Amino acid sequence: MKIIVQKYGGTSVADAQKIRRAARRVIKAVENGFGVVVVASARGKQTDQLIADALELNPNPPKREMDQLLSTGEQQTVSLFAMALEAMGHDAISFTGGQIRMLTDSSHTKARIKSIGAERIHKQLDKGKIVIVAGFQGIDKDENITTLGRGGSDTTAVALAAALGAEECEIYTDVDGVYTADPRIFKNAAKMDEISYNEMLEMASFGAGVMHPRSVEFGKKYDVKIHVRSSSEETEGTIITHEVPRMEGVIVSGATIQKDMAKIGLVGVDNIPGNAAKIFAHLARAKVIVDDIIQTEVSPEKANLSFVVSGSDLNAAKKAVETIKDEVNCDRIFVREDIAEVSVIGIGMRTHYGVAEKMFGALAEAKVNIDSITTSEIRISCAVDEDQAEKALNVVCAAFELDKSSQQRSKS
Amino acid sequence: MKIIVQKYGGTSVADAQKIRRAARRVIKAVENGFGVVVVASARGKQTDQLIADALELNPNPPKREMDQLLSTGEQQTVSLFAMALEAMGHDAISFTGGQIRMLTDSSHTKARIKSIGAERIHKQLDKGKIVIVAGFQGIDKDENITTLGRGGSDTTAVALAAALGAEECEIYTDVDGVYTADPRIFKNAAKMDEISYNEMLEMASFGAGVMHPRSVEFGKKYDVKIHVRSSSEETEGTIITHEVPRMEGVIVSGATIQKDMAKIGLVGVDNIPGNAAKIFAHLARAKVIVDDIIQTEVSPEKANLSFVVSGSDLNAAKKAVETIKDEVNCDRIFVREDIAEVSVIGIGMRTHYGVAEKMFGALAEAKVNIDSITTSEIRISCAVDEDQAEKALNVVCAAFELDKSSQQRSKS
Numbered sequence: 041m042k043i044i045v046q047k048y049g050g051t052s053v054a055d056a057q058k059i060r061r062a063a064r065r066v067i068k069a070v071e072n073g074f075g076v077v078v079v080a081s082a083r084g085k086q087t088d089q090l091i092a093d094a095l096e097l098n099p100n101p102p103k104r105e106m107d108q109l110l111s112t113g114e115q116q117t118v119s120l121f122a123m124a125l126e127a128m129g130h131d132a133i134s135f136t137g138g139q140i141r142m143l144t145d146s147s148h149t150k151a152r153i154k155s156i157g158a159e160r161i162h163k164q165l166d167k168g169k170i171v172i173v174a175g176f177q178g179i180d181k182d183e184n185i186t187t188l189g190r191g192g193s194d195t196t197a198v199a200l201a202a203a204l205g206a207e208e209c210e211i212y213t214d215v216d217g218v219y220t221a222d223p224r225i226f227k228n229a230a231k232m233d234e235i236s237y238n239e240m241l242e243m244a245s246f247g248a249g250v251m252h253p254r255s256v257e258f259g260k261k262y263d264v265k266i267h268v269r270s271s272s273e274e275t276e277g278t279i280i281t282h283e284v285p286r287m288e289g290v291i292v293s294g295a296t297i298q299k300d301m302a303k304i305g306l307v308g309v310d311n312i313p314g315n316a317a318k319i320f321a322h323l324a325r326a327k328v329i330v331d332d333i334i335q336t337e338v339s340p341e342k343a344n345l346s347f348v349v350s351g352s353d354l355n356a357a358k359k360a361v362e363t364i365k366d367e368v369n370c371d372r373i374f375v376r377e378d379i380a381e382v383s384v385i386g387i388g389m390r391t392h393y394g395v396a397e398k399m400f401g402a403l404a405e406a407k408v409n410i411d412s413i414t415t416s417e418i419r420i421s422c423a424v425d426e427d428q429a430e431k432a433l434n435v436v437c438a439a440f441e442l443d444k445s446s447q448q449r450s451k452s
Numbered sequence: 453m454k455i456i457v458q459k460y461g462g463t464s465v466a467d468a469q470k471i472r473r474a475a476r477r478v479i480k481a482v483e484n485g486f487g488v489v490v491v492a493s494a495r496g497k498q499t500d501q502l503i504a505d506a507l508e509l510n511p512n513p514p515k516r517e518m519d520q521l522l523s524t525g526e527q528q529t530v531s532l533f534a535m536a537l538e539a540m541g542h543d544a545i546s547f548t549g550g551q552i553r554m555l556t557d558s559s560h561t562k563a564r565i566k567s568i569g570a571e572r573i574h575k576q577l578d579k580g581k582i583v584i585v586a587g588f589q590g591i592d593k594d595e596n597i598t599t600l601g602r603g604g605s606d607t608t609a610v611a612l613a614a615a616l617g618a619e620e621c622e623i624y625t626d627v628d629g630v631y632t633a634d635p636r637i638f639k640n641a642a643k644m645d646e647i648s649y650n651e652m653l654e655m656a657s658f659g660a661g662v663m664h665p666r667s668v669e670f671g672k673k674y675d676v677k678i679h680v681r682s683s684s685e686e687t688e689g690t691i692i693t694h695e696v697p698r699m700e701g702v703i704v705s706g707a708t709i710q711k712d713m714a715k716i717g718l719v720g721v722d723n724i725p726g727n728a729a730k731i732f733a734h735l736a737r738a739k740v741i742v743d744d745i746i747q748t749e750v751s752p753e754k755a756n757l758s759f760v761v762s763g764s765d766l767n768a769a770k771k772a773v774e775t776i777k778d779e780v781n782c783d784r785i786f787v788r789e790d791i792a793e794v795s796v797i798g799i800g801m802r803t804h805y806g807v808a809e810k811m812f813g814a815l816a817e818a819k820v821n822i823d824s825i826t827t828s829e830i831r832i833s834c835a836v837d838e839d840q841a842e843k844a845l846n847v848v849c850a851a852f853e854l855d856k857s858s859q860q861r862s863k864s
Contacts, residue, residue, distance in 0.1 A: 093468070
């Protein structure tokens with residue numbers, strides 16, 4: 041039997057009506073001959089309510105107990121989902137993470153999956169049952185309940201699809217796919233039919249919030265075809281899959297914007313081996329995620345060093361560099377808040393020239409000043425003033441014709 | 453280390469304030485040198501809300517899924533309870549039924565406990581932790597979540613106390629103990645200091661709702677000292693324990709009333725062996741709980757047979773006897789609704805005469821007509837008109853001086 045995994049997020053199962061709508065979709069897949077495994081999140085605002093309940097009793101609740109508490113949200117959804125399917129005349133059975141042996145490490149609130157027991161699910165599918173699995177949760181080797189942290193239910197779904205050898209992992213959400221750019225900013229953004237894992241990873245890491253990079257990484261590692269689609273409409277969404285030659289015909293697949301960033305610079309650091317390592321070790325210990333590191337030699341003895349952090353990490357980052365300042369003999373620290381990063385992403389960049397030129401040209405023409413530039417193999421990012429960021433995204437999108445679908449662009 | 457089990461019902465943990473109050477009690481026991489294991493129910497109306505959510509999706513939800521759903525209520529309470537204790541500076545850890553290997557059979561919604569894994573709890577107590585266990589729930593051998601049905605959390609608590617060899621199992625509730633009679637009906641009812649398991653079983657089965665008979669049976673079987681007491685007041689409650697000689701000095705320990713009963717009679721049944729068995733087998737298959745069976749021979753060929761059922765079972769019972777009527781050659785079926793049973797209970801009855809006389813005398817004097825009488829070794833029950841039931845209880849209580857504590861009465 042061909043298996044399909046369908047993941048429904050919290051807004052798609054928020055109330056009885058929405059659970060029934062999701063259940064009808066599941067039944068449709070069953071009628072098309074698939075064995076269906078559903079992964080569901082906690083209903084609507086349930087998790088927020090539980091967090092509020094916890095904080096009322098303890099401003100700093102132990103993480104193990106938080107996981108014990110929050111995992112009930114998904115457990116409720118899956119049993120209700122199974123009941124809905126039964127009421128519609130279909131055999132269904134719900135499982136918690138523990139019940140399908142979703143084994144994780146013991147890092148409560150951000151656990152990593154170690155293994156999945158697919159047997160129990162196969163057995164139920166073979167009996168003709170629809171299987172509903174609680175997303176976001178697992179157990180460690182001592183049967184403590186763990187949760188997977190942000191994007192956890194997506195990760196559960198993709199991991200299950202891999203473990204079960206599913207044809208496809210469908211991610212039902214409140215948008216109908218992945219767009220070339222954020223449609224709230226670039227009005228004419230086009231929905232993509234497909235995108236490679238690597239592009240999606242860059243998109244996700246650089247501001248496109250449709251899927252958490254972690255679940256995309258899982259999909260890439262185990263070659264799971266991921267289909268991001270709308271839970272309210274019947275249209276096809278976006279397929280996230282491995283690279284195929286035709287994808288390279290498109291130079292730029294999408295563009296992203298990341299706001300609320302800050303740049304920290306260390307001016308006049310002693311230019312000796314090990315100093316950069318010292319600085320970033322300090323930042324890592326402070327759990328600051330660092331991006332766009334740029335180091336330039338200003339003299340044989342001295343170097344300037346800068347990097348970008350998200351606004352929420354700025355204070356921790358400042359503290360961390362202040363404590364290391366004297367040790368690396370830094371003359372001065374500067375901070376530039378209110379910057380944004382505009383990025384273009386596309387695996388076609390590997391084989392096409394002139395992408396950077398086109399991007400910088402579009403920004404220059406629109407009089408957007410570029411603070412700094414960083415690149416990866418399939419991405420070019422420019423740091424710009426935050427209040428110029430939306431304009432920047434729009435001109436870049438126009439330059440790369442991101443209002444057209446990739447099919448239209450690869451033909452042209 | 454001496455261990456104490458404390459059970460808090462839904463009203464005792466309904467909100468953050470009440471959870472904190474319960475937590476303070478727990479800490480007091482810890483400060484008195486006890487290892488404390490807490491058993492907690494779902495918060496206030498959580499279970500009702502979950503049942504409503506289920507029925508909205510499925511008027512007849514599968515029982516396995518109901519258990520999967522409802523068990524989240526207790527899981528939430530125990531994690532919140534542990535968080536509250538941590539906030540007050542005490543190490544605590546919460547467990548679901550599954551996590552402590554509360555193994556049950558697979559009768560969903562009314563599972564029976566088969567075994568308990570006490571090790572994990574002992575290990576945590578030895579580390580100095582307070583252990584919080586979700587009441588009402590277990591798992592079967594396939595890790596399906598089960599629930600124990602009515603009185604389930606009390607049963608969890610008493611069973612845990614037995615498995616752990618606890619000194620005492622404290623049941624915290626919204627009344628401050630077991631009374632000689634329902635104080636809402638007999639205003640001057642006295643709180644009992646102690647009561648034997650057998651008396652409590654008769655009290656519970658015959659209308660005193662403080663504890664479910666099942667948990668008392670567990671206590672009796674494993675000789676667990678049960679202490680029923682108030683969660684809001686500091687007073688001592690009622691100890692349920694094994695019989696001691698001084699208990700026999702009291703002739704009647706308490707009186708109960710059971711309303712909304714009905715009597716069904718089969719008139720002129722063929723008086724041949726096996727007919728009664730056939731009738732009650734039918735009723736058992738219909739899951740009707742039958743009480744007070746009376747059979748009288750009216751001729752060598754014919755017998756009359758009657759029994760009492762609760763109002764909620766009446767329709768099922770009627771249907772069951774209608775289907776067997778012809779087979780046992782019954783002339784006529786009669787039903788008497790709106791009856792109540794007034795009972796007096798006391799292990800002293802075994803060694804004292806005149807209890808029945810005194811009861812019947814009191815009822816006669818008050819002009820309460822007795823429909824039928826049944827007795828056990830330590831109980832006498834009279835079926836009376838429902839609208840005379842409260843008067844009946846009051847005159848019986850007065851006759852046996854149930855306004856006085858058992859200590860006062862045994863001295864007199």
